Amino acid sequence: MITIIDYGMGNTGSIVNMLKKIGVKARITSDIEEIATAQKIILPGVGHFDRAMERIDKSGLKEILDHKALTEKVPVLGICLGMQLLTMSSEEGECNGLGWIPAKTIRFRFSKESNLKIPHMGWNLVHQSTPSSLTKDFEPEHRFYFVHSYHVQVEDEKYSILKTEHGYLFDSAIQNDNIFGVQFHPEKSHRFGMRLLENFAKL
């Protein structure tokens, strides 16, 4: 059973749909007592970094999430904005992140002459930087659906498990022990997304 945290930011239904497709039980909740019993957590999210952190703080979710991730060490997967929340800070806003992974979230920086588009939107390849149980059995052409304007930069390469190129290489998946984050949307990435969620479900 995977517990998907609902804090009002994002399309939790899509994640449930894919988990159902691969035969993994899931529940969506914002209830602190339910979260307390979680064995595995997905932190989804689209939208603004500060709005998300404010909601997590105000709803009293921060304390229980800290406890689950850092003390109980249950596997946690942050998706898209949910990944960025795992870092210390974001250039999108002023709030502190959850700070579970030594990394920061920054804006894409391109030269003036560059014709690269922002948001980074569409299907892109991932390259393994550090082997991880989350990215087991990936193929060379593993491609995921991305949509984001900010990206994560780890403080130490050991926290980077996948990299993707958009103008330059950025960290498209990160890990610190039991805590994982992916910038792309596995729930919208067809078969490759299913594989990643299967890997997470098996942890």
Place this chain on the structure above:
Amino acid sequence: MLSKRIIPCLDVRAGLLTKGIKFKGNVDIGDPVEAAREYYEQGADEIVFYDITASSDKRDIMIDVVRRVAETIFIPFSVGGGIRNVEDMRRVILAGAEKISVNSAAVDEPQIIAQGAKAFGSQCVVLGMDVKKVEVSGKIPSGYEIVIHGGRKFTGIDALWWAKEAQNLGAGEICLNSIDADGTQEGYELNLTALISKNVRIPVIASGGAGKPEHLAQVLTTGNADAALIASMVHYRTYTIAEIKQYLDNKQIKTRMLW
């Protein structure tokens, strides 16, 4: 590097496809969910649904379609047509769509773009633009004018100005439809596509005029488009999405070849 996206567009009226779509064994498919599944399995990178239901009391049927599509396919999809306000957007997103496209409503009330971006993030808000070539004038310096209501009403708005304005308001993507090229199957409007795409930072989907794989190659290179919308050429089974992608791959245009 990002792949170029190939996006089939499905027109839906009161929950049914408006044109029968012929698939394997020439089966005529009237169910948009089944058609979406076929294209998903063929390698579509995204799917666009356009709701052309005229009466508002039948709009709820579309929400049900969106919900069933979200349970069936695991690639992004967007929904346009009849979206008038943030509440309409919310219902479509909660039913499972990634993106909502606004067209006439944004011309009538541009703040709908900003409100949508604030509520759901820019990545959810696509500006649909229907554009017609006109004479260059002081009012329309680009020579391309925005038309609404299915191409019937000229607005006096310059297409290039509107694209930039929508970007500033918070649109995350533009779906650019040439009324002149639409339905001709003779190729996309390359000048228009390049003009808009080079002058905005957000991705541009080219729409209108696709008849052959060569047309996609042109618009994704010369036209500078990030994605290409297709309809008849796949609906009538003239080509499969895999054939189109193979053609583009031979031309060194990178798309998602494995899924």
